Amino acid sequence: MPGKIIRKHYRRARYVLYRETLIDAKEHILTFIGSFVGIGLIGLLNSQYLVANDNLFLIGSFGASSVLIYGIINSPLAQPRNLIGGHVISAIIGVTILKLFPNELWFAGALAVSLSIVAMQITKTLHPPGGATALIAVTGGVKIKAMGYLYVFSPVFTGVLILFMVALVFNNLRHRKYPAKPIFKRRRIHKPL
Secondary structure, three states: OHHHHHHHHHHHHHHHOOOOOOOOHHHHHHHHHHHHHHHHHHHHHHHHHOOHHHOOOOOHHHHHHHHHHHHOOOOHHHOHHHHHHHHHHHHHHHHHHHHHOOOOHHHHHHHHHHHHHHHHHHOOOOOOHHHHHHHHHHHOOHHHHHHOOHHHHHHHHHHHHHHHHHHHHHOOOOOOOOOOOOOOOOOOOOOOO
């Protein structure tokens, strides 16, 4: 009887503290340092090369991406294909929709987010912060809107690459492994008999 009670409480504890929950303090430290360095580098580039009030490199969707790529690195949504592809595809869609419907903000925002979700699903690059990237392209300030397709390259693509490079370094310390699958697969050479 005590074994059943223990198993029952164990299952409840596993439900509450599911596998992705980081319990180890060292994991929390790596997550903090990785996200701090990633966002910090983007902010530093922003402050060195742009006027401090123009925060064009620091877009809100990078904060959400940091949660995924530094906090829950095994999630399919946090993998490099999703991170880079999701942001870039969504940025292209956001800028395109803004150019097509510049005067209907409510419509352009809804259309950009909806199309970016479907495009990410079709291309298997689903990354939730990508929806925010598309919305920022439409609803961003005058300077972001004036960038046009340059928005796709910088801040989106360059910022995502910075986050990715930092994730490669900090997520592969200790026993962590990022990306979950190797980026480049080794090909087996079959020798003829």
